[in-house]
Amino acid sequence: MVESHTTETQTDLLSQLVKVRTWSSETKSGDLGECDAIAEDSPIIPTITSTNDNCLSKECPSYEDCFVLKARRRALDSDVVVVNHHLFMADLAIKETGFGELIPEADVFIFDEAHQIPDIASQYFGQSISSRQIQDLCKDIEIGYRTEARDMRQLQKAGERLSQAAMDMRIVLGDTGFRGNWRDAIASPSIKREMERLTDALEFVIDVLKLALGRSQLLDTAFERANLVKGRIERVCDVTITGYSYWYDTSPRHFSLHITPLTVADKFHEQVEMKGGAWIFTSATLAVSDDFGHFTSRLGLVPKQQFSLPSPFDYPSQARLCVPRYLPEPNSNGLADKLVRMLTPVIEQNQGRCFFLCTSHSMMRELGEKFRETLSLPVLLQGETSKQKTLAEFMELGNALLVATGAFWEGIDVRGDTLSCVIIDKLPFTAPDDPLLKARIEDCKLQGGDPFQQVQIPDAVITLKQGVGR
Ligand code: SF4
Incomplete structure (x- = not known):
C-alpha cells in the first residue's frame, strides 16, 4: 500500500510501482540496484522492500520464488560468497539474537573498502x-x-x-x-x-x-x-x-x-574470536601517515601482520592538486555562485570529464542547478536515476560533469580519461552533529584523547583520499 498526500505523488508512485512490477517479472536477481526505471532514493523503495519485521518466511505465498531465499541457498552451496558490508553486519547482528543465518561459515573473510566497517558495525551493534x-x-x-x-x-x-x-x-x-x-x-x-x-x-x-x-x-x-x-x-x-x-x-x-x-571494538573483537579463521582487511585508505592504529583500534583488532603497498599510479607526473585562494567561508552565502563562476572555465577547458563531489545534498542540488544554467556541457546530478545508470551515462557521454555527494565519494572506479578532474566543495569533515561522530568523540574524550586529532582529522583524511581516488 502506498502512502500519499496528493494525487500527484500518488500517480507518480503508482507509475513507479508499475515499472518495478514489469522489471520484477524479468529480473533474475531481484536486486533493485539493477532497476534503472527508479531513482536510488525513490519513495517507492521502502514500500516494496521486505524487512526482517514483515517477512512472512515460510508462510509467504512467494516463498519458493523469493529472491532472498534463492540467494541464501546459492550462498550455502558456494565456495566463495561475495556480499556487501551491510549484509555481513546484518548477519552478525541476526546471529546475536539467535534468529537465523544468512551467510555460511567460512575459513577466510576478506573485506575490501574496509575503512567503512567501523561505522557500519556501529549501526548494526546498536538498535x-x-x-x-x-x-x-x-x-x-x-x-x-x-x-x-x-x-x-x-x-x-x-x-x-x-x-x-x-x-x-x-x-x-x-x-x-x-x-x-x-x-x-x-x-x-x-x-x-x-x-x-x-x-x-x-x-x-x-x-x-x-x-x-x-x-x-x-x-x-x-x-x-x-x-x-x-x-x-x-x-x-x-x-x-x-x-x-x-x-x-x-x-x-x-x-x-x-x-x-560508543565503541564497537569489544563486540567486533569478540565476533572475530568466535568465528575464527583468517580476517583480511584491505582498502586504499586504512592508514593515516602509514599508521593503521586509527582503524584497528576502532574494531578492537590485534593484527598479526599489517603493511601498505605503494600506489600503482605515478602521482607526481599524472596528477595535479589545485587549491584556490580567497574562497568564501564554507556554508556562507554565495559560495555556490562563486564556485560556479570560478570553475565553469576549468570544466569547459577540461571538456567535462569531471566529478564535483559535495559534502552536503543542499550544496549538490544548488551547484547542479547553477551549472546547468551556465555550462554548455551535459550536467548529471546524483539521485535523478540509479547510481549505476548515472555512472553508465557519465561514461557514455564522455564530456559530462557529474555533481554528486555521499555515494560517489568512494567505491566508484572510472577508468581511462572519461574522468580526469575531481573537484570538492570543501574538506570532507563529517558534520559535527552527526550522531555516530558525536558518539566517537564522546568515547575518545572518556579515554582522555583529543577527538579532533584522533577522530575528526583521520576521518577527513580518509574521505579526502577516497574522493581523490576516483
Ligand atoms: S519470504 Fe521473501 S518474498 Fe516472502 S516476504 Fe519474505 S522476503 Fe518477501
Missing part, C-alpha cells in the same frame, strides 16, 4: 526503531482485519490509534531532516507525554492482537512485531545506560530513535 516500522505494522493490522478478521473491529481501531500516536510523535519532534540528542529530547515534557501515548497505544494493539492469535499468519506476525517494537522502544527510552549515544532523526513524515554503542 533503532522508526515510525515507518510502526506505520507498516498498523497497515498490516488493517489488512489482517479486512481480509481475515472482519469481526474484530477493535483491530482497526487499535491500529488507527497507534498510527495517529506515531504521527503525533513525529510532529512534536519538530523540523524535518533534524538529528538530535534523544536523552535531551525525552526530558522535555511534551515529548515525554507523546512517547507515553505512543507506548499506551502500542500496548493496546498488543492486547487486541493477542485476542486474534491463531486466526491469521499476518496478524500472528504482527503480534510478534508489536512486541519487538515495544522492546525496542523500552530500550531506547531507558536513557540511563552508559556507553551508548542516544539520538533521533526526522524525515518529512517519519522519525527514528537510535542507540549507538
Whole structure:
C-alpha cells in the first residue's frame, strides 16, 4: 500500500510501482540496484522492500520464488560468497539474537573498502526503531482485519490509534531532516507525554492482537512485531545506560530513535574470536601517515601482520592538486555562485570529464542547478536515476560533469580519461552533529584523547583520499 498526500505523488508512485512490477517479472536477481526505471532514493523503495519485521518466511505465498531465499541457498552451496558490508553486519547482528543465518561459515573473510566497517558495525551493534516500522505494522493490522478478521473491529481501531500516536510523535519532534540528542529530547515534557501515548497505544494493539492469535499468519506476525517494537522502544527510552549515544532523526513524515554503542571494538573483537579463521582487511585508505592504529583500534583488532603497498599510479607526473585562494567561508552565502563562476572555465577547458563531489545534498542540488544554467556541457546530478545508470551515462557521454555527494565519494572506479578532474566543495569533515561522530568523540574524550586529532582529522583524511581516488 502506498502512502500519499496528493494525487500527484500518488500517480507518480503508482507509475513507479508499475515499472518495478514489469522489471520484477524479468529480473533474475531481484536486486533493485539493477532497476534503472527508479531513482536510488525513490519513495517507492521502502514500500516494496521486505524487512526482517514483515517477512512472512515460510508462510509467504512467494516463498519458493523469493529472491532472498534463492540467494541464501546459492550462498550455502558456494565456495566463495561475495556480499556487501551491510549484509555481513546484518548477519552478525541476526546471529546475536539467535534468529537465523544468512551467510555460511567460512575459513577466510576478506573485506575490501574496509575503512567503512567501523561505522557500519556501529549501526548494526546498536538498535533503532522508526515510525515507518510502526506505520507498516498498523497497515498490516488493517489488512489482517479486512481480509481475515472482519469481526474484530477493535483491530482497526487499535491500529488507527497507534498510527495517529506515531504521527503525533513525529510532529512534536519538530523540523524535518533534524538529528538530535534523544536523552535531551525525552526530558522535555511534551515529548515525554507523546512517547507515553505512543507506548499506551502500542500496548493496546498488543492486547487486541493477542485476542486474534491463531486466526491469521499476518496478524500472528504482527503480534510478534508489536512486541519487538515495544522492546525496542523500552530500550531506547531507558536513557540511563552508559556507553551508548542516544539520538533521533526526522524525515518529512517519519522519525527514528537510535542507540549507538560508543565503541564497537569489544563486540567486533569478540565476533572475530568466535568465528575464527583468517580476517583480511584491505582498502586504499586504512592508514593515516602509514599508521593503521586509527582503524584497528576502532574494531578492537590485534593484527598479526599489517603493511601498505605503494600506489600503482605515478602521482607526481599524472596528477595535479589545485587549491584556490580567497574562497568564501564554507556554508556562507554565495559560495555556490562563486564556485560556479570560478570553475565553469576549468570544466569547459577540461571538456567535462569531471566529478564535483559535495559534502552536503543542499550544496549538490544548488551547484547542479547553477551549472546547468551556465555550462554548455551535459550536467548529471546524483539521485535523478540509479547510481549505476548515472555512472553508465557519465561514461557514455564522455564530456559530462557529474555533481554528486555521499555515494560517489568512494567505491566508484572510472577508468581511462572519461574522468580526469575531481573537484570538492570543501574538506570532507563529517558534520559535527552527526550522531555516530558525536558518539566517537564522546568515547575518545572518556579515554582522555583529543577527538579532533584522533577522530575528526583521520576521518577527513580518509574521505579526502577516497574522493581523490576516483
Ligand atoms: S519470504 Fe516472502 S516476504 Fe519474505 S522476503 Fe521473501 S518474498 Fe518477501
